[in-house]
Amino acid sequence: xxxxxxxxxxxxxxxxxxxxxxxxxxxxxxxxxxxxxxxxxxxxxxxxxxxxxxxxxxxxxxxxxxxxxxxxxxxxxxxxxxxxxxxxxxxxxxxxxxxxxxxxxxxxxxxxxxxxxxxxxxxxxxxxxxxxxxxxxxxxxxxxxxxxxxxxxxxxxx
Amino acid sequence: xxxxxxxxxxxxxxxxxxxxxxxxxxxxxxxxxxxxxxxxxxxxxxxxxxxxxxxxxxxxxxxxxxxxxxxxxxxxxxxxxxxxxxxxxxxxxxxxxxxxxxxxxxxxxxxx
Amino acid sequence: xxxxxxxxxxxxxxxxxxxxxxxxxxxxxxxxxxxxxxxxxxxxxxxxxxxxxxxxxxxxxxxxxxxxxxxxxxxxxxxxxxxxxxxxxxxxxxxxxxxxxxxxxxxxxxxxxxxxxxxxxxxxxxxxxx
Numbered sequence: 001x002x003x004x005x006x007x008x009x010x011x012x013x014x015x016x017x018x019x020x021x022x023x024x025x026x027x028x029x030x031x032x033x034x035x036x037x038x039x040x041x042x043x044x045x046x047x048x049x050x051x052x053x054x055x056x057x058x059x060x061x062x063x064x065x066x067x068x069x070x071x072x073x074x075x076x077x078x079x080x081x082x083x084x085x086x087x088x089x090x091x092x093x094x095x096x097x098x099x100x101x102x103x104x105x106x107x108x109x110x111x112x113x114x115x116x117x118x119x120x121x122x123x124x125x126x127x128x129x130x131x132x133x134x135x136x137x138x139x140x141x142x143x144x145x146x147x148x149x150x151x152x153x154x155x156x157x158x
Numbered sequence: 159x160x161x162x163x164x165x166x167x168x169x170x171x172x173x174x175x176x177x178x179x180x181x182x183x184x185x186x187x188x189x190x191x192x193x194x195x196x197x198x199x200x201x202x203x204x205x206x207x208x209x210x211x212x213x214x215x216x217x218x219x220x221x222x223x224x225x226x227x228x229x230x231x232x233x234x235x236x237x238x239x240x241x242x243x244x245x246x247x248x249x250x251x252x253x254x255x256x257x258x259x260x261x262x263x264x265x266x267x268x269x270x
Numbered sequence: 271x272x273x274x275x276x277x278x279x280x281x282x283x284x285x286x287x288x289x290x291x292x293x294x295x296x297x298x299x300x301x302x303x304x305x306x307x308x309x310x311x312x313x314x315x316x317x318x319x320x321x322x323x324x325x326x327x328x329x330x331x332x333x334x335x336x337x338x339x340x341x342x343x344x345x346x347x348x349x350x351x352x353x354x355x356x357x358x359x360x361x362x363x364x365x366x367x368x369x370x371x372x373x374x375x376x377x378x379x380x381x382x383x384x385x386x387x388x389x390x391x392x393x394x395x396x397x398x399x400x
Contacts (some may be wrong), residue, residue, distance in 0.1 A: 017225065017227065017228045020225060021221065068204065072200045072201045075181070075197055088193050118242055118245075119249055120250075133193060167277050168279075172284060175288055176287060179288070182294040182295045182314065186295075206320040206321040209284065213335070229340040233320075240347055243354035247355070251362045252361070
């Protein structure tokens with residue numbers, strides 16, 4: 001229930017941002033619209049018992065922005081070199097997280113980090129296939145993902 | 159104050175332009191679909207996102223800035239999804255990786 | 271030295287860079303050996319167009335362009351998703367066997383002849399064929 005309310009509050013803030021007015025009436029309207037849109041997808045909320053830690057989520061968001069800037073920089077530098085030293089390849093990353101939201105979040109984060117791009121999830125949901133620009137050290141790359149993002153996601157959502 | 163804002167906006171415009179340009183160079187130079195997607199989805203998103211934020215800042219009113227920021231968040235949420243879908247579709251349809259690829263664990267049986 | 275005098279040259283410079291980027295990406299759309307290449311390049315074109323719109327908003331001071339940019343982003347995302355679905359259902363046409371992009375352990379993987387479903391099933395059962 002808290003998650004639901006929090007989501008509706010976030011929706012009302014987004015609504016205020018897009019309509020460009022912070023008046024109380026507009027915020028209330030946004031909140032009601034948020035609740036309505038959540039009601040449409042109420043089936044998907046059933047049984048999801050997500051722990052909720054705003055500060056950890058915030059730290060995840062900060063990490064995300066930092067990694068995004070870094071990864072854009074890396075790709076730009078790589079491309080600007082006269083001779084690109086590429087060792088691309090696809091890794092199978094063993095997943096510890098198992099719920100839909102966690103896998104989705106992890107896949108999105110991986111795509112926006114330096115040199116990696118998630119391609120697919122295996123059908124038994126135990127492996128995430130990741131395309132890496134530098135595949136010379138597969139074990140090290142997998143360890144970095146597990147120790148970085150996956151741990152953060154587990155901290156924020158469990 | 160206004161000069162400072164103008165300097166920030168100018169810096170964002172120039173760096174956004176450079177990122178976009180390098181992303182385009184990457185799309186042309188990199189060897190296969192999967193590596194090209196790296197350039198397009200990261201540098202491209204950051205480039206156009208920077209410009210959008212710059213436009214919001216320079217407008218000098220809250221409504222526009224908020225909208226520009228919402229647009230930026232929307233882009234960085236959708237860019238990975240689009241890249242992921244295209245990569246998955248291309249791989250399933252059997253488009254091959256470039257010759258320089260060193261490993262492809264998707265074709266291997268995952269280790270138990 | 272007014273704010274205007276600082277921003278205008280930067281905006282012009284950014285427009286110049288983006289024109290170059292636009293032509294490079296258009297080159298990839300035209301020559302791009304395979305369909306996914308063209309999809310990625312078209313996605314990139316949308317991103318460049320969004321950048322254009324933002325710079326035009328700054329140059330003209332007409333803030334409605336920001337909304338247009340957001341709308342364009344939405345449409346571009348949907349278009350890319352639709353293209354990806356198309357590739358997924360269509361599979362690879364026979365004439366797109368790209369000799370440049372041969373798999374390192376090539377063998378005779380003739381993907382275009384099988385449907386996607388068959389291929390996925392095969393991948394699952396192939397076990398240690400490699």
